[in-house]
Amino acid sequence: MPEIESRFGLLDVLVNNAGIYRFGKVEEASDELLDQLMQVNIRGVVLGAQFAIGHMKQRRPDGPWASMIHLSSIAGLVGSPTSSLYSMTKGAVRLFSKSLALEMAQLGYRIRSNSVHPGIIDTDMAGEVAQALAAKGLNSEQIREHMSAGHPMARIGQAEEIARGIRFLASDDSAFMTGTELVIDGGWTAK
Amino acid sequence: MSFPSAGSRLDGQIALVTGALGGIGAATCKALAAGGATVIASDAHSRGADELLHAVKSLGASCDFFFTRCNQTRGLGGINARDRISIRAP
Numbered sequence: 001m002p003e004i005e006s007r008f009g010l011l012d013v014l015v016n017n018a019g020i021y022r023f024g025k026v027e028e029a030s031d032e033l034l035d036q037l038m039q040v041n042i043r044g045v046v047l048g049a050q051f052a053i054g055h056m057k058q059r060r061p062d063g064p065w066a067s068m069i070h071l072s073s074i075a076g077l078v079g080s081p082t083s084s085l086y087s088m089t090k091g092a093v094r095l096f097s098k099s100l101a102l103e104m105a106q107l108g109y110r111i112r113s114n115s116v117h118p119g120i121i122d123t124d125m126a127g128e129v130a131q132a133l134a135a136k137g138l139n140s141e142q143i144r145e146h147m148s149a150g151h152p153m154a155r156i157g158q159a160e161e162i163a164r165g166i167r168f169l170a171s172d173d174s175a176f177m178t179g180t181e182l183v184i185d186g187g188w189t190a191k
Numbered sequence: 192m193s194f195p196s197a198g199s200r201l202d203g204q205i206a207l208v209t210g211a212l213g214g215i216g217a218a219t220c221k222a223l224a225a226g227g228a229t230v231i232a233s234d235a236h237s238r239g240a241d242e243l244l245h246a247v248k249s250l251g252a253s254c255d256f257f258f259t260r261c262n263q264t265r266g267l268g269g270i271n272a273r274d275r276i277s278i279r280a281p
Contacts, residue, residue: 018210123214159218167222171199
């Protein structure tokens with residue numbers, strides 16, 4: 001911790017983004033699957049925040065607040081029949097972010113905390129979502145169709161579209177936002 | 192898709208991005224760098240770190256970019272940006 005400060009000074013922004021997607025039926029889920037998801041998606045997020053608080057809490061009383069952005073998912077807002085355990089972890093991230101926002105404010109720390117909820121995004125993780133659909137017996141055409149059609153805007157999202165939202169939450173353009181969600185999902189959760 | 196330097200500004204801000212080598216992580220590093228932030232990127236592995244470096248450099252934004260390998264499930268205490276792979280972009 002002292003090392004990061006001596007090189008960079010105080011941290012202003014944490015993008016708590018590291019996460020994994022895993023699918024599978026609950027009745028068949030192994031201990032390993034459960035542990036992996038909880039380790040990365042929950043423990044990793046908590047430890048990331050813990051680390052950042054130490055680097056963020058001493059801020060100038062007249063300057064902008066620090067900002068933490070935690071990556072949740074549409075799976076942290078609505079249920080999914082193929083990835084209950086993943087959804088559990090993303091729901092946890094959502095309420096961790098909200099509670100942390102309240103805790104930081106109550107402690108007098110000038111640290112904002114918000115969560116971001118992407119739909120299916122054109123990344124390697126979308127490939128894993130496709131695998132989950134293939135395991136349900138869908139062919140590749142049906143998978144493409146299904147992943148796009150879940151979004152009322154009839155396409156999956158691009159990573160840059162999520163990054164723009166994160167940049168907004170990181171900056172002082174979102175100065176009065178804390179404990180809330182930024183949903184970037186092409187309308188998925190509006191249904 | 193690109194990140195104009197116009198938009199939300201992060202000049203002089205220091206940002207830490209975990210999972211920086213995934214799709215959203217890498218795009219976030221670029222977006223924050225384009226906004227003028229010093230970006231410390233971390234991931235549990237370093238596959239694709241060079242590509243991310245080049246991508247950030249090619250933005251031409253004035254920023255500092257660092258990569259550090261760190262497994263977040265063991266906390267971020269190990270982060271020290273020792274593996275600096277970029278300095279100020281032109």
